[in-house]
Amino acid sequence: MRAALERSWYEQGRGWLALRPLATLFGGVVAARRLFYRRGWLHSEAVGVPVLVVGNITVGGSGKTPLTLALIEKLQQRGLRVGVVSRGYGGQADTYPLDVGPDSDVAAVGDEPLMMALQSGARVVVDPRRPRGAQRLEQQGVEIIIADDGLQHYALRRDAEIAVTDARRGLGNGALLPAGPLREPPSRLDTVDLSLVHGSNADFWLVPGAALSLDGQGRRRELSQFVGTPVHAIAGIGDPRRFFHMLRGLGLDVIEHPMPDHHRYRAQDLDFGDDRPLLMTGKDAVKCRRFANTARCWQVPVRVAFSSDCEARIDALIDRLLAARQVR
Template identity: 40%
Template sequence: MRLIERVWFDKHPARFVLVPLLLPFSALFYVISRLRKFAFDCGLKDSFKAKVPIVVVGNIGVGGNGKTPIVLWLVELLRAQGYQPGVISRGYGGKAPQYPYLLDENSQVQFSGDEPFLIYQRTKVPVCVGANRRASVEKLQQLGCDIIVADDGMQHYKLGRDIEVAVVDGKRRFGNGLLLPAGPLRELPARLTSVDMVICNSGQPQAGEIAMDLLPSQFVNLVTGEKCSVAEFLAKHKAVNAIAGIGSPARFFNTLTALGLTLNHSQGFVDHHHYQMADFDQLPEPQLPLLMTEKDAVKCQDFNLAHAWYLTVEAKLDEQCEQLLLSKISDIMAKKA
């Protein structure tokens, strides 16, 4: 974990120096972001209104709060109801030859970014990336998508939205509660009172929040594609090495230990880390299985890591949440018809 993240979330002693230095910039960030949102709210700046419903899945802070599992869950929920969903994303960490960039079977993760690539691999629904969300939406509308899920983009007010789903890290919550760069927040917690749904990823949900659990599903070998249930994997292996380049690597490592695995060595990297073979050369006891997240795995497929496995997870929410969301979508569909 980087020093600034320890300041934000772990009360590192460096906070006594860094926070006072950064607070003036946080104040400037607050003024600029508030003026920008006010301009959109008052119509001084225009938001693009799509012909189909837009569901934004995002958060008010930086780092991984569990948005991608919610996007995957939502896509499957919509498809089960007969909708034809598509997904748009900024494509952070990717650099495509042109934008909007529509993923297909020949797409490469370095073009799309890791999260859009993972979403496409898991769902096979149309996924389009690019900074211009309007162009991405229009591309998916041309393909026949009748509802679009925006992966992140809660603060991208240029894109009109019909439903906002905010995801909160139930364990880290809002860190020190300060705005960037003195804290991890893009917007203050009061912003959550205006969204349609607040989902709490693990931890104890607060009043009005919907509990979500990320349930380990199976281990998949990075090279062979062999699938192994958690129970089967535990019967064969007890000690493992582990890596994670996500918003909160500790969350992944804690999941592994909670399953009953012993971490011989664990290495966290920054979110969206671009892996190199050198990252794996110095692992102690390299004969042990190397475990990673699915998000890491999409960036390591070109490495011949026969001992590497990734853990797939599924978002679990109650049926009441599903019905609430589907009811909102049905009402919006009727209005747009």
């Protein structure tokens, strides 16, 4: 049902039209909520360090997490202690805020926070109440906070906002939930500090690196070495086709296994009845690493490449945030 609905958002079809009355109601709630925060009728909490929000106005994958990792790296290169506050979608814990570390249980903290902690070395805190999570990071001595997927979480006051849109999927049919994929109207993009497009020849794109074995042996294998034989590929991300398309663009013969976003894997999910190589995203690997420790399982890491114009705009935004930090 959900998959069919999402297809109607991004592909030709008219099934979503019956949901327009609900979308109108949702839009009214969204507009009222934002107005209440702007007028101060709902309270936004500030912390003592700059807060950079990275998010989008659509449901599903747009490239937020790789961009967040790239921003962490940029800030760390400037000598800053960086913290990330996240809702931890897909995870469930008894108490919050929850610090995320290499040995954290992905079922408690969520897949994306664990992946960011493992790949960046930044402090990551999960909390459904983002202001409380941000305060925890401030107490730990971070100098700047990135609020992951925080565009609609107005309870945390922010110093700058970056919105990400996927070039291939765009804004879908342009309708608000549930008739379309939009969490907020398209005009919201006009209010952010940077509105970036993710995709080939856009503001930024993803570059795959050598595959990393999950068998604990530290082996690396160039993706070109998988050409010539069929490989399985799993992706439990917002847009699995993006991963499969990337692999096919490198000449791989891909057997697709799309999974729901934030899918909770079991060992049998990786059993396809043969011994062909299995490639997966970093987000999937953090959930499979305890039982995917065989020679056939590989993680495909990616890094962000920026257009020169986009990189200049990001650097200027960071300069502004650091200047604001000095006058706090």
